[in-house]
Amino acid sequence: MDFVENLQTWVKGDIIQGKWMIGIAILIILPICVLFTKTSNSFQKGMLIPLGLLFLMNVGYGGYLLFSKPKHLEQTEKSFQLKSQETIENEIEKIKVNNKSYLMTKYIWGGLLILSVVCSFIFKKDYFQGLSLGLIVMFFGMLLIDTLLHYRLKTYLIALNQNQIGRNLLN
Template sequence: MNFIEQITMWGKGDISQGKWMMGISIFVVLPLLFFLLKNGGSLQKGMVLPLGFLVLVNLGYAGFILSSKPKYRAEIEKLYQENPSQTFSREYEKMKGFDRSYILTKYLWAVSLLASLIGFFNVSKEYFQGLTIGLALMFFGLLLVDVFLHNRLKLCLAALST
């Protein structure tokens, strides 16, 4: 497979994930937030803020992916036709930078998840326990998103490095 086909596959995978992120945020987590706000006690109400932030982040990032990836592919294809070697090397280095950033954020989300779980056992008020559970769920959701995006990027990088 050539460079453009790899970029296309990577972009299509990211677009598919962006659609899933939007769908899960709108049809699963958003109704859960309304349920927790309306029917929950203080434990459940503590979970609302981090889960609401997770919905906003997912919707924003999914919107960014859905709007930018199709344009990115077209732009890269045009640049590749003009100067293949320079475009390949520039984009390959950019992808390696994304790889490093995904590694960093995965560790950040994992440490934050662990800190939230430890925090759960160190607070006594129900609202703050709910807040730490919500933070743990938020960091788990962010970790999950980055794991899928990073795995797809690693596949593309491996294919391009051969």
């Protein structure tokens, strides 16, 4: 595959994930949040804040993916037509920075997930146990999202590096 095909595949994957994130947020998380606001159960009230944050993160980041990735694709394709080698090198550098960011956020989400699990055993009040469980769900959701995005990014980076090596051999 050439550079543009790899770029299009990566962008399409991120757009599909953005759609899934928004869909899951609206079809699953939002109704649960609405149900929890109408209850007097303190355990469910504790879960409401983290689930509300997970809803906002899914809608916000999913929307960001839907709107930013097509623009990135268009700009990168135009740049590639003008200066192909420079565009590939710039794209590889951007992807390497994003790779480090995803790696760091996966450790952060994982650490916060473990901390939330520990807190769920420490807290005895229903509200705080609900809060801990909600945080577990939220951090697991964010870990899952970033893991999927990172996996596709690594695949794209490998393809770009192979493409770059092939170009260097031909020159």
